[in-house]
Amino acid sequence: MSAINEADIHSFVDAISIYFQQITREKAEIRAAYLVEGDILPTTFELTGYITVTGSFSGKVYFSASRGMVSHLLLMMHDTDHSEPRLLDAVGEIANTISGNARKHFGESMEISVPTTQTTGHGWLDKVVSPHSYVVLIKWKQYRASVVVDIQSNI
Amino acid sequence: MKLLIVDDSVIIQSRIARILDSPRLNFIQIAGTAQNGLEALGVFRQCMPELVTMDITMPKMDGVDCTEKMININPDCNILVVSALSDKATALKTLKKGARGFLYKPFSEKELIDAFLELTS
Numbered sequence: 001m002s003a004i005n006e007a008d009i010h011s012f013v014d015a016i017s018i019y020f021q022q023i024t025r026e027k028a029e030i031r032a033a034y035l036v037e038g039d040i041l042p043t044t045f046e047l048t049g050y051i052t053v054t055g056s057f058s059g060k061v062y063f064s065a066s067r068g069m070v071s072h073l074l075l076m077m078h079d080t081d082h083s084e085p086r087l088l089d090a091v092g093e094i095a096n097t098i099s100g101n102a103r104k105h106f107g108e109s110m111e112i113s114v115p116t117t118q119t120t121g122h123g124w125l126d127k128v129v130s131p132h133s134y135v136v137l138i139k140w141k142q143y144r145a146s147v148v149v150d151i152q153s154n155i
Numbered sequence: 156m157k158l159l160i161v162d163d164s165v166i167i168q169s170r171i172a173r174i175l176d177s178p179r180l181n182f183i184q185i186a187g188t189a190q191n192g193l194e195a196l197g198v199f200r201q202c203m204p205e206l207v208t209m210d211i212t213m214p215k216m217d218g219v220d221c222t223e224k225m226i227n228i229n230p231d232c233n234i235l236v237v238s239a240l241s242d243k244a245t246a247l248k249t250l251k252k253g254a255r256g257f258l259y260k261p262f263s264e265k266e267l268i269d270a271f272l273e274l275t276s
Contacts, residue, residue: 018261019261022261022262022263023261074166077166077170078170078173079166079169079170079173081169085165086165086166089164089165089166090166092164093164093166093167096164096212096239097239097260097261098239099239100212100238100239100240100241100260101239101241101259101260103240103241103242103245104241104242107242107244108240108242108244108245112212112240113212114163114212114213114214
């Protein structure tokens, strides 16, 4: 097993940028990208969607956002149903889309699962992600979200 | 023209349905929706659509297998794969199984309308 590199992380950052640009016609600001280490932990928001990666890579990719951000994203898609199942569907779809787009960089030997979603309390990501996962903090309008890339190469 | 929307995300199903309200696509009517490949095959046999939008990553049966099975049932069906898997190999794989087009997520309204028009022209 080996750690992923900067170019790998860039593929996720690019996928995040493309997602927000395409859906909202506005750029999301990438506020920080850092490694989970010691006291430096990821930020968990209220709703989290994640996919499991298998094949030539293994691990998980998480997208965590506030209800406010997800509701606003749904509005941008002219979706007026902001019920809890719908918001969870949205974070799962975003995790899936970002990971699927990043696969262009990794190749088809990186397999991606269907998304899993859940409501998440403060600190949830701290307990589930591995040390040395990468965190990408996003700001869009007044909202914040995080993408955590917790994958390793099996090659 | 009857359309079957296959995607495990209800948000994507709704988004496609809303874009179909465009006057340029008024010749397309939604005949059914499904959230996985297995369910999609059942709906497909019932409503025999001429047009299908097909996600790839889905539970129970993925879009690649589902495309192959639908084409075996009706080789003339127009299947548009709508997926976040943006590597060329995946697109080629579904085209080999009989899909007629591939649209990457996230897609804009214009991209989906253009894809439908191209597929049905």
